Amino acid sequence: xxxxxxxxxxxxxxxxxxxxxxxxxLDFQATTMFWYRQFPKKSLMLMAxxxxxxxxxxxxxxxxxxFLINHxxxxxxxxxxxSAHPEDSSFYICSAQxxxxxxxxxxxxxxxxxxxx
Amino acid sequence: KQExxxxxxxxxxxEGENLVLNCSFTDSAIYNLQWFRQxxxxxxxxxxxxxSSQREQTSGRLNASLDKSSGRSxxxxxxxxxxxSATYLCAGAPRQGGKLIFGQGTELSVKx
Numbered sequence: 370x371x372x373x374x375x376x377x378x379x380x381x382x383x384x385x386x387x388x389x390x391x392x393x394x395l396d397f398q399a400t401t402m403f404w405y406r407q408f409p410k411k412s413l414m415l416m417a418x419x420x421x422x423x424x425x426x427x428x429x430x431x432x433x434x435x436f437l438i439n440h441x442x443x444x445x446x447x448x449x450x451x452s453a454h455p456e457d458s459s460f461y462i463c464s465a466q467x468x469x470x471x472x473x474x475x476x477x478x479x480x481x482x483x484x485x486x
Numbered sequence: 487k488q489e490x491x492x493x494x495x496x497x498x499x500x501e502g503e504n505l506v507l508n509c510s511f512t513d514s515a516i517y518n519l520q521w522f523r524q525x526x527x528x529x530x531x532x533x534x535x536x537x538s539s540q541r542e543q544t545s546g547r548l549n550a551s552l553d554k555s556s557g558r559s560x561x562x563x564x565x566x567x568x569x570x571s572a573t574y575l576c577a578g579a580p581r582q583g584g585k586l587i588f589g590q591g592t593e594l595s596v597k598x
Binding site: 375403410411412413415418460462464474475476477478479480482 | 490522527528529530531532535575577585586588589590591
């Protein structure tokens with residue numbers, strides 16, 4: 370089946386530093402990848418949609434300069450949290466969509482827990 | 487704006503019970519729907535996907551149904567086991583190629 374790898378699974382950083390999270394589709398090509406944020410006991414909130422070779426589409430209220438997304442290849446998308454602050458601490462999950470967007474099948478990574486001190 | 491409500495928010499049952507989790511959408515125009523399982527601190531595992539032309543899907547002890555006219559879906563778990571303990575999320579796409587919109591989940595605890 371389709372496997373999505375997300376790395377790292379857990380990261381702790383100091384306030385003001387930048388953190389990069391990788392999302393890879395291991396056995397399929399993903400023309401579209403999604404980045405979600407999840408607060409404790411809350412649902413997933415879509416942050417942005419990433420298409421290979423083009424700029425990401427950000428949801429309303431998500432700062433583009435804060436959360437940099439790069440989708441340089443059909444198997445890799447990265448999310449960089451720039452100048453991280455404690456309020457950025459959260460669980461970030463990526464997903465990748467196969468080549469059939471009409472079916473809306475997304476395969477999810479295991480998530481990255483970010484803690485900003 | 488499409489919103490998704492899951493009821494109940496939390497559920498605790500003894501092992502062996504059959505149970506039903508509910509999911510409803512404010513806008514009944516749903517293209518397709520997925521049920522996911524999330525273990526604490528983990529990502530999402532897709533359980534069942536109901537496509538636009540389908541009304542229900544079954545996998546093992548799980549059965550999911552979708553009533554598009556009312557914008558409601560149910561996930562039925564038969565003969566629950568402690569290993570079923572997790573948070574269950576439903577998510578729907580309002581149109582073909584549209585974004586997934588998630589509910590807040592039902593936290594299920596199955597006691598031995």
